[in-house]
Amino acid sequence: MEKQPQSIDYNEKVISIHGLTKSFGDYHVLRGIDLDLFRKENLVVLGRSGTGKSVLIKIISGLLKADSGTVNVLGNEVTTITPQDLQQLRTRIGFSFQNSALYDSMTVRKNLEFPLVRNQRSLKRKEINEMVERVLEAVGLSQTINQMPAELSGGQRKRIGIARTLILRPEIMLYDEPTAGLDPITSMEINNLINRVQERFNTSSIIITHDLTCAKTTGDRVAMLLDGQFQRQGTFDEVFEGEDVRVKQFYDYNFIN
Amino acid sequence: MDTQNSTTAPATKAGPSISKRFTQFFVDVYDVFAFIARFFKEAFVPPYEFRELIKQTWEVGVRSLLLITVTGFIVGLIFTKQSRPSLLQFGATSWIPSLVSIALMRALAPLVTALISAGRVGSSIGAEIGSMRVTEQIDAMEVSGTHPFKYLVCIRTLATTISIPILAIYNGLIAMLGGYLNVAVNEGTSFSTYIQQFFQPLGFIDFESSLIKSTIFGFTIGIVGTYKGWNSSSGTAGVGKAANSAVVTAMFLVFIEEVIIVQITGWFR
Numbered sequence: 001m002e003k004q005p006q007s008i009d010y011n012e013k014v015i016s017i018h019g020l021t022k023s024f025g026d027y028h029v030l031r032g033i034d035l036d037l038f039r040k041e042n043l044v045v046l047g048r049s050g051t052g053k054s055v056l057i058k059i060i061s062g063l064l065k066a067d068s069g070t071v072n073v074l075g076n077e078v079t080t081i082t083p084q085d086l087q088q089l090r091t092r093i094g095f096s097f098q099n100s101a102l103y104d105s106m107t108v109r110k111n112l113e114f115p116l117v118r119n120q121r122s123l124k125r126k127e128i129n130e131m132v133e134r135v136l137e138a139v140g141l142s143q144t145i146n147q148m149p150a151e152l153s154g155g156q157r158k159r160i161g162i163a164r165t166l167i168l169r170p171e172i173m174l175y176d177e178p179t180a181g182l183d184p185i186t187s188m189e190i191n192n193l194i195n196r197v198q199e200r201f202n203t204s205s206i207i208i209t210h211d212l213t214c215a216k217t218t219g220d221r222v223a224m225l226l227d228g229q230f231q232r233q234g235t236f237d238e239v240f241e242g243e244d245v246r247v248k249q250f251y252d253y254n255f256i257n
Numbered sequence: 258m259d260t261q262n263s264t265t266a267p268a269t270k271a272g273p274s275i276s277k278r279f280t281q282f283f284v285d286v287y288d289v290f291a292f293i294a295r296f297f298k299e300a301f302v303p304p305y306e307f308r309e310l311i312k313q314t315w316e317v318g319v320r321s322l323l324l325i326t327v328t329g330f331i332v333g334l335i336f337t338k339q340s341r342p343s344l345l346q347f348g349a350t351s352w353i354p355s356l357v358s359i360a361l362m363r364a365l366a367p368l369v370t371a372l373i374s375a376g377r378v379g380s381s382i383g384a385e386i387g388s389m390r391v392t393e394q395i396d397a398m399e400v401s402g403t404h405p406f407k408y409l410v411c412i413r414t415l416a417t418t419i420s421i422p423i424l425a426i427y428n429g430l431i432a433m434l435g436g437y438l439n440v441a442v443n444e445g446t447s448f449s450t451y452i453q454q455f456f457q458p459l460g461f462i463d464f465e466s467s468l469i470k471s472t473i474f475g476f477t478i479g480i481v482g483t484y485k486g487w488n489s490s491s492g493t494a495g496v497g498k499a500a501n502s503a504v505v506t507a508m509f510l511v512f513i514e515e516v517i518i519v520q521i522t523g524w525f526r
Binding site for chain 1 (some may be wrong): 281304309385392393394396397398400401402403404
């Protein structure tokens with residue numbers, strides 16, 4: 001169940017964040033975040049609901065604007081990037097949404113083709129079909145190719161959502177609550193898929209979750225977000241062996257409830 | 258002292274609220290213009306989405322045909338029937354085709370088509386884009402490096418702008434047939450005579466103004482529907498609100514535009 005050590009390149013930072021703040025009105029969600037993500041590393045961000053975990057990855061992907069601080073992603077400063085460059089950068093980042101965000105008017109095939117044909121317009125039909133089939137095979141759902149999203153189970157939707165991001169061969173994956181709302185067995189399948197993606201596609205990932213099993217299974221490193229700041233960072237055991245009551249509480253409640 | 262406090266308190270409370278609303282109004286107006294400006298900035302530059310444009314034009318146009326046919330026929334029939342008693346008093350029933358043609362081509366056909374389309378198409382665009390917004394499908398398009406604004410907003414607005422003038426002409430022609438049914442039953446006028454009398458009072462400016470008017474109506478319905486959907490929030494309730502608001506706002510704007518365009522074309526007659 002524990003994560004196997006990966007060949008992480010600690011000399012290359014793919015994401016580097018300093019002094020990041022974000023508020024919504026009077027509510028200060030992020031209060032000076034510092035974070036580095038290394039090449040081929042899986043970083044799990046843990047925290048209670050409403051602590052700004054999803055806000056953090058939305059800022060990284062340029063969906064939200066930071067109030068202050070710097071966010072460097074693959075050598076691009078996201079806070080000052082031009083729309084054209086952001087568009088380009090986004091093809092190198094995969095974002096798996098909490099509710100999968102599949103296009104419900106399109107079949108699975110069309111869902112997967114959508115980002116592909118719009119970013120690589122020179123591709124021929126045969127190449128598109130091959131890439132769609134390959135990525136579906138990678139998530140183990142080749143049989144769903146002609147199904148509509150409404151016909152899929154929660155776990156299948158998550159996997160198709162991940163497949164849709166993988167089709168552009170991203171260097172970074174951002175997972176927003178990948179196991180939320182899934183049963184334990186399906187959750188474990190998703191956790192294994194996250195690890196397989198890291199190995200097969202050489203991705204660096206940030207995994208947002210409050211599921212400790214997911215954190216332990218997928219994270220090379222874990223960061224605990226409390227009061228808008230990372231209170232503890234390290235391996236899973238390092239984070240939870242400290243004396244901080246709130247961290248301990250988080251651990252206890254996760255396994256008791 | 259207490260009395261003074263109790264009388265001043267509500268005024269202080271209402272003050273910021275009014276100024277906040279006033280400011281919000283201008284923020285909203287700015288947002289609308291920024292949205293329209295973005296449409297013109299993105300709609301006519303590559304990459305083009307021709308296949309999607311054809312699909313959406315088909316959705317708006319062909320799928321509205323039955324409704325437009327039925328309402329057009331009924332409008333022509335009823336308008337002719339209701340005009341008859343007044344003209345009969347002056348023995349001027351032979352003028353009915355001319356009266357019907359002017360009313361239909363100059364005002365009724367574009368207006369009826371626009372109102373029906375605002376109800377059918379505007380609401381569906383508002384609801385579709387609204388539900389995509391609240392389920393993060395638009396964000397998913399955004400982060401995959403695609404152009405959701407072009408794909409969802411520009412294409413749908415272009416589709417309504419192209420389809421609605423065509424539907425308006427079709428509506429006018431079907432209404433003409435509705436009018437003929439009444440005239441044929443009551444006066445026994447032949448179809449060729451009716452057609453001749455129908456088109457006789459119409460000038461180029463009538464067709465031209467109808468087409469321009471319908472194009473503006475089409476653009477309005479598209480842009481309002483997409484704007485309401487694009488900016489919807491608060492879950493499923495927000496989607497319903499977006500759809501409803503798209504219809505009400507589009508209908509209101511269509512009437513305002515009708516008044517303005519009638520004034521302007523009046524100067525050229």
